[in-house]
Amino acid sequence: MNKKFLAVAIPAVLLAGNANAFEAYSGDAGSVEVYGQLRANLMKSPNQDLVLDDVGSRTGVNALYSLTDNINVLATLEYSLDWDADAMENRLGFFGFSGDFGQVQIGKQYLTADDLWGVDNSYWFGGSHIVEGTVSGAKHENAIRYMVSTDFVNIDASYGLPEDGSAAEVFELFLSKEIAGFSVTAGVSHASQDHKAFKIDTVDVKAGSFDDLYYTVWAERSFGDLTVGVQYASSNIESDALAVDVDRDGYTLALSYGLSDKSTVYGGYEYSEFEIDAKPLNVVVQDDFTNLYVGAVHKFNQYFRLWAEMGYSDGVTAGYSNNKNEGFAVAPSAVDSEAKYAIGARVYW
Numbered sequence: 001m002n003k004k005f006l007a008v009a010i011p012a013v014l015l016a017g018n019a020n021a022f023e024a025y026s027g028d029a030g031s032v033e034v035y036g037q038l039r040a041n042l043m044k045s046p047n048q049d050l051v052l053d054d055v056g057s058r059t060g061v062n063a064l065y066s067l068t069d070n071i072n073v074l075a076t077l078e079y080s081l082d083w084d085a086d087a088m089e090n091r092l093g094f095f096g097f098s099g100d101f102g103q104v105q106i107g108k109q110y111l112t113a114d115d116l117w118g119v120d121n122s123y124w125f126g127g128s129h130i131v132e133g134t135v136s137g138a139k140h141e142n143a144i145r146y147m148v149s150t151d152f153v154n155i156d157a158s159y160g161l162p163e164d165g166s167a168a169e170v171f172e173l174f175l176s177k178e179i180a181g182f183s184v185t186a187g188v189s190h191a192s193q194d195h196k197a198f199k200i201d202t203v204d205v206k207a208g209s210f211d212d213l214y215y216t217v218w219a220e221r222s223f224g225d226l227t228v229g230v231q232y233a234s235s236n237i238e239s240d241a242l243a244v245d246v247d248r249d250g251y252t253l254a255l256s257y258g259l260s261d262k263s264t265v266y267g268g269y270e271y272s273e274f275e276i277d278a279k280p281l282n283v284v285v286q287d288d289f290t291n292l293y294v295g296a297v298h299k300f301n302q303y304f305r306l307w308a309e310m311g312y313s314d315g316v317t318a319g320y321s322n323n324k325n326e327g328f329a330v331a332p333s334a335v336d337s338e339a340k341y342a343i344g345a346r347v348y349w
Contacts, residue, residue, distance in 0.1 A: 020302050020348035021062070030065030030072070036349050038081065041124065043342040057081035058091055059349075064098075071099040076109075091139075102148025102155075109145060112158040112172040113189045114138035119218045119229035119254045121266040124342045125293040125311025129250025129270040131235040134320050135212035136160060136170045136191035143170070153177045160191070168193035179219075186217040212237045225258040237320075244278040246318060246330060267294040274318040276330055285332055289315035308343045 021035035036059030043051050060078030067073050078092035094107030113132045120126045132138065140160035147156045153175050160170030174187030192211045218231035230253055237246040254268035273288040295309030319333040 022349055024061075030063065032061065032063045034059070034061055034349070036060060036081070038347045039344065040346075041342060041344040043124065043340065045340045046338055054081065054083050059088075060092065067097075071097060073097055074103075074105075076105075094143075096145075102146060105143075105145045105147075107143070108139070108141050109143055110139050111136055111143060111160060111170060111189070112145065112156045112174050113187060113214065113216075116156065116174055116176075116185065116187070118185075118216060118233065119220060119231040119252055119268075121229075121254045121256050121268055121295075122293045122309060122311075123295060123297070123307045123344060124309050125291070125313075125340060126254075126268050126270065128289060128291040128313070128317070129231065129252045129272050130216070130233050131248040131250050131272065132189060132214045132216070132233065134235065134237060135193050135210050136168045136189065140170060141167060156187075162193075165194045182219045182221045184217070184219045187215065189214040208240045210237060210239050227256045229254045244276070246274065246276050246320065248272065248274040248318060262300065263296065263298045265294075265296045268292065272317070274316075276318065276332070287316035287332065289313065289317050289335070303348050305346050306344070307346075309341070311340045311342075313338050313340075 020037075021033040023031060023033050025032040037057060039054055039056045041051075041053055041055060043053075045051075058078055058080050060076060063075045065073050073095065074097070075095040076092055078090075079088035080091050081088065090108070092107075092109055094105045094109045096103060096105035098104075111133075113136070117127070118130050120130065140158075142161045142163055143158055144161075145156070145158045148154070154177065156174045156176070158170060158172040160168060162169035168191045170189065170191045172187065172189040174185060176183065176185040178184070190211070190213050192209060194209045212235060214233070214235040216231065216233035218229060220227060220229040222228075231251070233250045235246075235248045238244070250270065250272040252268055252270045254266070256264055256266035258264050270291040271288065272291075274286070276283060276285040278284070291311065291313045293309060293311040295307060297305055297307040299305040313335045314337045316332050316334045319329075319331040321329045321331075
């Protein structure tokens with residue numbers, strides 16, 4: 001579970017959420033911090049050579065200034081770092097306000113469902129059960145997000161603007177609460193978007209709109225050094241261009257155990273199933289997918305860590321994709337008892 005859900009709802013710890021960040025400015029008016037991380041990953045898959053990359057590396061700036069005794073203004077600007085690229089690509093860019101009312105963020109940012117994510121302890125091979133973001137894109141160019149922590153429940157909601165049809169219109173609401181020692185989160189997301197065309201395998205389908213109703217619930221609890229998490233996630237995608245439905249369900253059990261203050265071992269079992277039903281094309285596909293991962297991470301300090309992970313997968317996934325220019329595509333992809341290995345390093349600042 002992404003603990004940022006609780007941190008960003010409390011204005012006093014907005015900048016403290018990046019424990020490794022460098023404070024570039026601090027004064028009576030507010031503060032500015034520079035943060036980032038370099039991710040080096042070395043992965044081996046069947047029938048492929050070793051691959052070394054830096055996927056996920058990024059750097060950014062957070063700013064927080066006081067407007068009044070009770071209201072702050074905030075801003076975040078973040079760029080990706082890719083050692084093979086000629087220029088940095090913008091990842092995030094938003095501003096907002098925080099106070100006793102909670103926190104509001106406006107601009108390019110992660111939507112709630114993707115930022116909170118769910119139960120996934122992996123660094124590389126997990127998360128197959130979380131069937132969100134197909135239509136919404138998970139991160140939105142123009143979104144409004146509201147977060148607040150109350151005595152009863154924590155609330156995180158997002159609205160993604162449709163931008164005259166060039167992006168999905170998204171509504172999301174997630175609630176989180178501590179119940180009998182369990183951290184429980186439940187949420188729902190609805191995304192709709194018009195498309196020029198889409199494909200089912202190699203069959204072109206006329207333009208139309210797509211709707212994705214996604215909902216999930218998960219719970220986590222620690223028993224000493226052992227943390228246990230379970231999650232259920234479901235998505236239903238419908239199209240008015242053709243009588244086509246894509247239903248997906250995912251389940252997981254994830255465990256992590258702290259060997260010491262710096263070392264942790266973890267693992268997870270994920271199972272998902274899908275059904276594609278397009279009666280006019282006589283296409284009905286049902287299948288399932290199993291994914292397992294185990295790994296270990298050692299955090300030398302707050303700035304540097306090493307991890308190693310192994311993944312095993314078997315079965316068929318829906319193979320869905322969503323591109324606002326090329327349309328929506330469904331092309332099931334099969335994996336036959338595939339084992340993969342990866343090691344990685346992360347350096348933070």
